[in-house]
Amino acid sequence: MLSKRIIPCLDVKDGRTVKGVNFVDLKDAGDPVELAWQYAQQGADELVFLDITATHERRKTMIEMVKSVARQLNIPFTIGGGITEIADAEALLNAGADKISINSAAVKNPQLIADLAKVFGVQFVVVAVDTKLVAGRNMVHLNGGRLITEIQTEDWIKRAEDLGAGEILLTSMDHDGTKQGFDCKLLNSISSMINIPVIASGGAGKTAHFTEVFTTTGVDAALAASVFHFGEIPIPHLKNELKKHNIPVRL
Amino acid sequence: MVGIVNYGAGNIFSLTSALSRIGITYGMINAAEEFDQYSHIIIPGVGHAGAAMEKLQQTGLVDTIKALKKPVLGICVGMQLLTAHSEEGDARMMDIFPLQTKLFDKALNIKIPHMGWNNIALKNNSLFEGVENQTQFYFVHSYFIEYNAIFDIATVDYGLQYSAAIQKDNFYGVQFHPEKSGAAGERLLMNFSNLK
Structure with missing residues (x-):
């Protein structure tokens, strides 16, 4: 049976991981390679x-980091941020990235999804969508939720699938950072509407939130940052809890 | 030493990194005479099977590959190249296995691509030595190889039962990505490099 995936998300700046991380044995919390390996x-x-x-130096720095991660890591990883053209994606693929994630660039230029899918295959293309409820409608937002678009989230995701997205990473800006749980209602309606995998993001605060999102929605994976980085939810503990609820996980 | 068939189908950095991590030396094969330098051969592959087959044909290596007597491992699309035909691009493959590569049927109520970790039911085979039955491996694919009891050495269930791994004489194929499948994947690559 296909396992539900648990995905920690790391923010990287100038080739270094940012946000506090307090793993016990970590020598250098800013080293993406060591953190990834952990x-x-x-x-x-x-x-x-x-x-x-x-900065303009971003691509070069990122490629070096991706190569270092790929040398050490024996699980798949996705790179997001600043990918606006085929050349960006190709450099990341050649450096060992399994998937790339595009967000604003796809909204501004939807053809990018189709172009990437054609060149690299749909499995390489994750479309990340930031959504926020505005006057009762789910609207796509850009720039980390600061900029509203005129596009309804459901329409955009359907279109992204048709264009060749291989997976959707859906972040609810209303839930993100609240630690009050995932937006299960929206995640379930999106997941049942499309035929590609969905990664739930935004709102994870405790183990029960992961159980909830996997038992009440059809999502394939759940992503979180701070609860993992600060050790609030140790991954082995989380997976054992999920297993107790008969959710298929990789142990 | 492992030789990797270099026919330009996708990125192989992850594969070479995995081989390096477990201490297996490797080189790239660009011409027919270079097969002699290696004891084991890997055919990698991601992306479109029809396009990959076209690229492989352009290298002129197909006949040499088919005649190989040393262990050969096809990974993902590299495995699909070993079959007779793929629905992806309605393309003829190398026809080492008389099997079909088919597109998943949406009517099975599954999401496509099959993406993530899935457990496999193992048959007794040296490729999986030291790997527990039902171990999970990492899959990413939209096309699959039909189940055939003669060639199947590991089965996976996703909407239907199909082959996660196949073998015919010295030819092996795995649909999952051992280079991305944690310790179990590294063990499999090690096992392959030890095949006689």
């Missing part, structure tokens, strides 16, 4: 690195 040892199924570097 997560793999803990039983993470996959990793997402989000590049938040703002």
Whole structure:
């Protein structure tokens, strides 16, 4: 049976991981390679690195980091942030990334999804969508939720699937950072609407939230950052809990 | 030493990294005479099977591969190349296994691609030595190889039962990615490199 995936997300700036991380045995909490390796040892199924570097040097720095991660890591990983053209994606693929995630660039230029899928295959293309409830409608947002678009979330996701997205990473901006649980209602309606895997993101605060999202929605994976980085939810403990609820996991 | 058939189908950095991690030396094969330098051969592959077969044909290595007597491992699309035909691009493959590569049927109520960790039911085979039955491996694919009891050495269940791994004489194929499948995947690559 296909396991439900647990995915820690790491923010990277200038080739270094940011946000506090307090693993006991970590020598250098800013080293993405060491951190990635630790997560793999803990039983993470996959990793997402989000590049938040703002400088022009970003691509070069990121490629070096991706190569170092790929040399050490024996599980799949996705790179997101700043990918706007085929050349960006190709450089990441050649450096060992399994998937790339595109967000604003796809909204601004939907053809990018189709182009990437055609060149690299749908399995390589994750479309990340930030959504927020506005006057009763789910609306796509850009720039980390600061900028509203005129696109309804359901319409955009359906279109992304048709264009060639291989997976949807859906972050509810209303839930993100609240630690009050995932947006199960929206996640379930999106997941049943499309035929590609969905990664739930935004709102994880405790183990029960993961159980809830996997038992009440059809999502395939759940992503979180701080609850993993701060050791609030150790991954082995989380997976054991999920297993107790008969949710298929990789132990 | 492992030789990797270099026909330009996708990224092989993850594969070479995995081989390096477990201490297996490797080299790239670009021409027919280079097969002699290696004891074991890997055919990698991601992306479109029809396009991959076209690229492989352009290298002129197909006949040499088919005549090989040393252990050969096809990974993912590299495995599909070993079959007779793929529905992806309606393309003829190398026809080492008389098997079909088929597209998953949406009507089975499954999400496509099959993406993530799935457990496999193992048959007794040296490729899986030291790997427990029902161990999970990492899969990413939209096309699968039909189950055939003669060639099947590991079965996976996703909407239907199909082959996660096949063998015919010295030819092996795995649908999952051992280079991304944690310790079990590394063990499999090690086992392959030890095959006689």
